[in-house]
Amino acid sequence: MARRTKDSDHRGIRERIADISQALDIPSDALTGGSRIELLGNRALTVESHKGILEYNDDCIRLSGGNVVIVVRGKNLNLKNLTAEYAEITGFIVGIDFTA
Known part of the structure; x- marks a missing residue:
């Protein structure tokens, strides 16, 4: 079983945010408070x-x-x-x- 690290958790979150922003056709910064x-x-x-x-x-x-x-x-x-x-x-x- 692969071990999860804090860095891999953050990468997963960034990838999910990118997927959501692409699906909604909005910049990812709009979802993260940029x-x-x-x-x-x-x-x-x-x-x-x-x-x-x-x-x-x-x-x-x-x-x-x-x-x-x-x-x-x-x-x-x-x-x-x-x-x-x-x-x-x-x-x-x-x-x-x-x-x-």
């Missing part, structure tokens, strides 16, 4: 399900997305609307990066 990001041109960006602000200035806004950090770079960046789960960033957006 952040949803919407960019409107280069002037507005919304982030749903963020976990908090890590850095905020005119040129860079860093938000925690749980297991990823969302880095928005630009000029005259502003947090127009901010709630515990939702952030709306305006300004001249020149780049978005994701770091672990």
